[in-house]
Amino acid sequence: xxxxxxxxxxxxxxxxxxxxxxxxxxxxxxxxxxxxxxxxxxxxxxxxxxxxxxx
Amino acid sequence: xxxxxxxxxxxxxxxxxxxxxxxxxxxxxxxxxxxxxxxxxxxxxxxxxxxxxxxxxxxxxxxxxxxxxxxxxxxxxxxxxxxxxxxxxxxxxxxxxxxxxxxxxxxxxxxxxxxxxxxxxxxxxxxxxxxxxxxxxxxxxxxxxxxxxxxxxxxxxxxxxxxxxxxxxxxxxxxxxxxxxxxxxxxxxxxxxxxxxxxxxxxxxxxxxxxxxxxxxxxxxxxxxxxxxxxxxxxxxxx
Numbered sequence: 001x002x003x004x005x006x007x008x009x010x011x012x013x014x015x016x017x018x019x020x021x022x023x024x025x026x027x028x029x030x031x032x033x034x035x036x037x038x039x040x041x042x043x044x045x046x047x048x049x050x051x052x053x054x055x
Numbered sequence: 056x057x058x059x060x061x062x063x064x065x066x067x068x069x070x071x072x073x074x075x076x077x078x079x080x081x082x083x084x085x086x087x088x089x090x091x092x093x094x095x096x097x098x099x100x101x102x103x104x105x106x107x108x109x110x111x112x113x114x115x116x117x118x119x120x121x122x123x124x125x126x127x128x129x130x131x132x133x134x135x136x137x138x139x140x141x142x143x144x145x146x147x148x149x150x151x152x153x154x155x156x157x158x159x160x161x162x163x164x165x166x167x168x169x170x171x172x173x174x175x176x177x178x179x180x181x182x183x184x185x186x187x188x189x190x191x192x193x194x195x196x197x198x199x200x201x202x203x204x205x206x207x208x209x210x211x212x213x214x215x216x217x218x219x220x221x222x223x224x225x226x227x228x229x230x231x232x233x234x235x236x237x238x239x240x241x242x243x244x245x246x247x248x249x250x251x252x253x254x255x256x257x258x259x260x261x262x263x264x265x266x267x268x269x270x271x272x273x274x275x276x277x278x279x280x281x282x283x284x285x286x287x288x289x290x291x292x293x294x
Contacts, residue, residue, distance in 0.1 A: 004093075008103035013168050017161040018092075021110040025266060028153045032273035039280035046287050 083262035090255035115158035121151030126218035129211035146274035
């Protein structure tokens, strides 16, 4: 396990490369997910307003 | 292509496709990490830094691929006025920018131990940096206009002109003397690296592509919904 983590002496380069990849991919996913949710709730609010107007 | 012009049909298709991309991407990522980190040997010259290749090359390839996709979508938008095409290009841009940034950073982390420097202004690194700025410029242009039709047109033109940079990136290692190594995978005559390294590489390539599909569909869905919100607001103001 220690040998694996050491990455043949290149741990300081290999692990940050994987970590930053993970962070950026996750960030891209999170912002996309938030964008969908934001528009969905905006639509819901508009629909609620239309309902109010009808009453 | 044209049947997707109907946003309702697009949303239905996106919701059908999304789980496939999601589970495909997660499965490929898990497999790719296993092969890349555990089940592949260190390189005889580069040692374990070769494992950076499995996150670096797919990021760089996707960064270029997404730009080509954006340029094609922009042509479709300008020539055939397909209503989803410019939204598709707009949705893809931040993902392509992210991939390109990853290519630059992971490349830097690979360059320091192998070349002895984080950065050189050689043709490959510089042209990839230019691509990153083209992405930023493209996204800024969308924000720069009040009128979305004008923004779409201006950014489409930027994408179509900017795609010239992609072949420059691709062939920079052949045309100029670069510190960056020439292609060992996507080259004429076939890959020059061992199968034990090609397996994790191709799995990661598939993982990145599927991940792009997943996130892209989400972003495009958000754009389509945003347009719907806009038209509904306008209709309410008229009523």
